[in-house]
Amino acid sequence: MKLNDISDNPGSSKNRMRVGRGIGSGKGKTGGRGVKGQKARTGVAVKGFEGGQMPLHRRLPKRGFHNPFPTDYNEVNLGRIQQAVEAGKLDVQAVVTQDALLAAGVISKPRDGVKILGQGALTAKLAFEVAAASKGAIAAIEGAGGKVTLLANAAASAE
Known part of the structure; x- marks a missing residue:
């Protein structure tokens, strides 16, 4: 056996999806992001947004007290x-x-x-x-x- 004979089992790893590489690739043009707008851009995610419905973190009541200056021993x-x-x-x-x-x-x-x-x-x-x-x-x-x-x-x- 030689070093160049060693290989992974067939099918154990997939090639990564290359987005935006033409319509024939299946992930061309918008690259699976839909069209236009904030969420089509890179590095943006609107966390907690529920399509205009009052989000869960605002529907639930506030409870307890959070000390902004805790003693950390x-x-x-x-x-x-x-x-x-x-x-x-x-x-x-x-x-x-x-x-x-x-x-x-x-x-x-x-x-x-x-x-x-x-x-x-x-x-x-x-x-x-x-x-x-x-x-x-x-x-x-x-x-x-x-x-x-x-x-x-x-x-x-x-x-």
Whole structure:
């Protein structure tokens, strides 16, 4: 067998449709777009337009509230922090802050602060300075002998 003998199974791939290549091609002249107007042009789609009928997104009532300025936390589980400690990326003696987690590669980019979540086991005795933490995470950290300090200015600066 040679490289030039290799080919796909017959009928496994179709040639692409070449529009606007004459009336005999079946997709000539208007190229399957109908005639004239905005939608016959390239790059245009009138989304949500239902032919003058009141569109669905305007027929349905508005519900709830969308906060335009939400606080976007980096959520970190205790198991991920324990992995970083075991790998030697986090110093056990130093206070664990957002900058320390960023340097250790636990979080990829700083947001409005770090929220510690309680999934996984934490055996290291660590001191945290974070924007938020779940009740389960605080209980697990204090159970391992560590402490959690919640930063008041992290929530205030985000507002």
